[in-house]
Amino acid sequence: MNRADIHLLQSVHSAPAVSILVPTHAATGDSQQDPIYVKNSIRAAEMRLLRDFPRRDAEPVIQHLKQVAEEIDYRADHEGLAIFATRDTGLWFDLPFCPDELVKVDETLATGEIARGLNHVPRYWLVTLGGHRARLMEGTNDRLREVELAGFPLYSEESSVPEIVPGGREANPAVHPQEAVDHRLFLRRASESFEKILHEDPTPVVVVGIDRYLDLVRSENLFGDRRIAEISGNYDYMGPGELGRLVWPEVEQGFRAEWAKLLDSLEVATGKKLAAFGLQECWDAAQMNRGHHLLVEEGYRQPGRLGEGGLALEPMDDPEVFGADVLQDAVGELAELVVSKGGQVALMDNGSLADRGRVALILRF
Numbered sequence: 001m002n003r004a005d006i007h008l009l010q011s012v013h014s015a016p017a018v019s020i021l022v023p024t025h026a027a028t029g030d031s032q033q034d035p036i037y038v039k040n041s042i043r044a045a046e047m048r049l050l051r052d053f054p055r056r057d058a059e060p061v062i063q064h065l066k067q068v069a070e071e072i073d074y075r076a077d078h079e080g081l082a083i084f085a086t087r088d089t090g091l092w093f094d095l096p097f098c099p100d101e102l103v104k105v106d107e108t109l110a111t112g113e114i115a116r117g118l119n120h121v122p123r124y125w126l127v128t129l130g131g132h133r134a135r136l137m138e139g140t141n142d143r144l145r146e147v148e149l150a151g152f153p154l155y156s157e158e159s160s161v162p163e164i165v166p167g168g169r170e171a172n173p174a175v176h177p178q179e180a181v182d183h184r185l186f187l188r189r190a191s192e193s194f195e196k197i198l199h200e201d202p203t204p205v206v207v208v209g210i211d212r213y214l215d216l217v218r219s220e221n222l223f224g225d226r227r228i229a230e231i232s233g234n235y236d237y238m239g240p241g242e243l244g245r246l247v248w249p250e251v252e253q254g255f256r257a258e259w260a261k262l263l264d265s266l267e268v269a270t271g272k273k274l275a276a277f278g279l280q281e282c283w284d285a286a287q288m289n290r291g292h293h294l295l296v297e298e299g300y301r302q303p304g305r306l307g308e309g310g311l312a313l314e315p316m317d318d319p320e321v322f323g324a325d326v327l328q329d330a331v332g333e334l335a336e337l338v339v340s341k342g343g344q345v346a347l348m349d350n351g352s353l354a355d356r357g358r359v360a361l362i363l364r365f
Contacts, residue, residue, distance in 0.1 A: 001082065001093040001114065002123075002138050003201035003339075004149055009109045012086060016053050016061055018045045019110035020083040021095075021102040024074075034074045038081065041103050042069055045085075048105045057087065064090030077143065084109050096121045096140035116332025119339075120298065122255060122347045125201075126247070127194060127223055129209030130236025132156050134190040136197070137240055139206070142248035144240035150193040156186045184216055191222035202344050204228040204258060206251050208235055208243075228254030259348055262295055262362075269362045278357030279304060283313040283334055285361055291343040293362040294335055298347045300358045304330030331359065 020041045024034045042065045049058035064085040072081065072092055080095035086109075097117040104110045126137040126144060136152035137144040146153075198205065206229045207217055214230050217223060229250050235243055269275040276285040279302055285291055303316045306325045313330060327333050335345045338361070353360055 001095060001118070002147070002149075003115075003118070004197065005093060006111050006115050006118075007200065009084060009091075009111050012084075012109050013107060014086045014088065015107035016049055016057060016086070016105050017107055017109050018049070018061055018065060018083075018085045019102065019104045019106070020045060020065075020081075021099040021110075021113065022081045022083070023098045023101065024078040024080055034078075034081075035069075035072075038069050038072065038083070041083075041101070042066065044103045045105060048103070052105065060087040061085050068092045082114060094145070096123065096143065113329075115336055116329045119296075119332045119335035119345055120301075120347070122298065124204040124206055124228070124251060124255075125194070125198065126206040126208065126243075126251075127190070128235055128243070129187065129190070129207065129213040129217075130234050131210075133236065134186075135236070136194065137243075139244060139251070142244045144244035146240050150196050152190075152193065154186075154190050154193060156182070183212065184220070187213060187216050187222055188220070191217075191220075191224075194223055198224045198226070202226065202339075204255065206231065206247065206254065208233065208247060210234050228258050259346070259352065262293065262346055262348070263352065265293070266295060266356075266360055266362055274363040274365070276361040276363060277359070279315045279330060279334065279359055280313055281357075282359055282361040283330075283337070284311075285363055286334060286337045286341065286343070287311050289341050290363045290365060291338040291341060291361050292364045294338045294343060294345045294359070295348050295353060295362070296331060296335065296345065296359045297350045297353050299350045300331050301329060302331050303328050304333075334359070 022037050022041055045065060046062050049061055065083065068083055068085065068090040076094060078094040079097050080099040082093045082095055084091045095114065095117065097120060099113055099117060102110060102113065121140050124139045126139050128135045132155060134152065134154045135146060136149060137146050205224055205227045207214065207223055207227060208231045209217070211232055214232060217230065231247055231250055235246070266275060276282045282294065303321070304313045304327045305316055306313055306327065315330065316326070338345060
C-alpha cells in the first residue's frame with residue numbers, strides 16, 4: 001500500500017463507510033486463523049451497519065465486504081490486512097506492518113493508522129526496465145508488489161527495442177543509431193510517468209534493467225534523484241516474489257549507503273545550526289514548515305500530548321493514557337507532518353540516533 005492509495009481513500013465521503021484493519025499470520029504465526037479474524041470483523045461491521053443505518057443503505061456495503069473477503073489470498077505473506085467498503089465499492093490491501101485491530105463505521109474511511117504505520121517500515125519503489133516494457137513495484141524489505149499507477153506497466157511503442165533473453169543478455173548487442181533514440185524516448189516517457197508518483201510518495205528508488213538502459217538512466221538522471229540501487233539484468237519475466245528475494249541484498253546495501261550520507265548531512269546541518277533533535281524540538285520545527293529531512297530510528301515509538309491548538313507536543317512515558325489531546329503514535333504523526341509540508345522521512349538503524357533523542361530533523365532554514 002502506498003500514499004496514492006491513501007489519498008484515494010481519503011477522498012471518500014459516503015456514509016456508511018466501513019474500515020477494517022486485521023493483523024494476520026505473519027504477526028500471529030497462525031495462518032489458519034486469518035479467514036476467521038476477517039469473518040469476525042466483517043460480522044461486527046455488519047451488526048453496526050444494521051443497527052445504525054436503514055437496511056437499504058447497509059445491505060450494499062455488507063455485500064461489498066463479503067465479496068472482498070472472498071477475493072483475499074490468505075496464502076500470501078501479509079503482516080496485516082486493510083478492508084474498506086462503501087455503497088459503491090469494496091477494496092482490500094495487504095499491509096507491510098502489523099496494525100491494531102479496528103472496525104469502524106463512519107462517513108469517511110480510517111486511513112490515519114495506515115499512514116502512520118507506513119512511516120515505520122522501510123519502503124522503496126522498484127522499476128524494472130525490460131526489452132519492451134517498464135513495470136513498477138512497491139517494496140518492503142524483500143517483499144515486492146506490482147502496482148498499476150500513472151500508466152504502469154508501460155509498453156514501448158517502438159519496434160526497435162532490443163530483444164532480450166532472461167538474465168540480461170541481449171540477443172543483438174549492436175545498437176543502430178535510431179534504436180538508441182528509441183530507447184531514450186521510451187525511458188524518458190517511463191521516467192516522466194514515474195516522477196508523478198515519486199512526487200506524491202517520495203521514497204527511495206531502485207532501478208533494474210539491462211546495461212544500456214542503466215547507462216541512459218545515469219547519463220540523463222532519470223527516475224528521480226533518490227535512486228539507492230541500480231541492478232543490471234533483464235528480469236521482466238520474473239514475478240514480484242522471486243524478484244524481491246533476488247534484489248534485496250543490493251537494495252539493503254543501498255539503504256545503508258543512504259543512511260551514511262544522511263548522517264553526514266546531519267553533522268553538516270548541526271554545524272550550521274540547521275538541525276533539531278528529539279521529538280518535541282522536531283515537532284516545533286516541523287510545525288513552522290522548517291522540516292527538510294526527518295531521520296528516525298525504525299523501532300522508535302512514543303506517545304505525546306498536544307498543547308493548545310496542536311502546535312506544541314509534550315512527549316509522554318505512559319502509553320496507557322488516552323484522550324483527545326493524546327497521540328498514541330506521536331512519532332508517526334511527526335513523520336506525517338513533515339511529509340505533508342513537502343519534507344522527506346528516512347528510517348534509520350536502531351541505535352544510530354541514540355545520542356540525538358532517536359529522531360532528528362534537518363532544517364530548511
